[in-house]
Amino acid sequence: MSSNIVLNVDVREGTGKGAARAARREDLVPGVLYGGKQGPVAINLRGNQIRKALLTGQFISHMMELEHEGKRQKVIARDIQFHPVSDAPLHVDLFRVDENTRIDVEVSVHFINEEKSPGLKRGGVLNVVRHVVELNCPAGSIPESIEADLTGLDIGDSIHISAIPLPKGVEPTITDRDFTVATLQGSRAVLTPETEEVEEAPETEVINQKSEDDEE
Numbered sequence: 001m002s003s004n005i006v007l008n009v010d011v012r013e014g015t016g017k018g019a020a021r022a023a024r025r026e027d028l029v030p031g032v033l034y035g036g037k038q039g040p041v042a043i044n045l046r047g048n049q050i051r052k053a054l055l056t057g058q059f060i061s062h063m064m065e066l067e068h069e070g071k072r073q074k075v076i077a078r079d080i081q082f083h084p085v086s087d088a089p090l091h092v093d094l095f096r097v098d099e100n101t102r103i104d105v106e107v108s109v110h111f112i113n114e115e116k117s118p119g120l121k122r123g124g125v126l127n128v129v130r131h132v133v134e135l136n137c138p139a140g141s142i143p144e145s146i147e148a149d150l151t152g153l154d155i156g157d158s159i160h161i162s163a164i165p166l167p168k169g170v171e172p173t174i175t176d177r178d179f180t181v182a183t184l185q186g187s188r189a190v191l192t193p194e195t196e197e198v199e200e201a202p203e204t205e206v207i208n209q210k211s212e213d214d215e216e
Contacts, residue, residue: 005058007053008067011043012044020091030042031044047088062142074099075095076095076097077095078095106133107134109130111150117153118153118154119153122154123187126183133146155185158183159181160179
């Protein structure tokens, strides 16, 4: 999915740790631009623009634009490193794309219609196997999320990727099996009454046996 994020970028002359530190002292975030028909290029981005873009929640897995000397290039962020203490962005990897460039991205799974699941109404528990699913998508059509419908699901049922509708042109990267996204399991509270009945019987037999032995 495209965003409205536009980042100004400069080509970084120096490379290595020294050049990166110098860039950060000027509130610049060093990075690398790669992909497409061109080779990798060392770049600097504006620190304030990166921080603002991160606050939108659209920096990762959304198509953005870089602007350099009046020209624009569509990109997608492939990696961003943060300072372990301050959480300040330290380095960014950007990948050149166009609307039809196919890329692999992780997309979150949202579960809907919990109130329409008989299993959940009876006290069942939703066991989420995959909170995110890796999808192969055109760069211009990355979904915000995908939705798994819990309507009609009972205890013991499973949700597989084939049951989740995907946008046109989007497919899971795992294609050799219909993998499980979530299962509906019985909670311990639901099983406890039956378990207690089974456990009581052996104890009664033992007590009765002792009584017969005493009489002998």
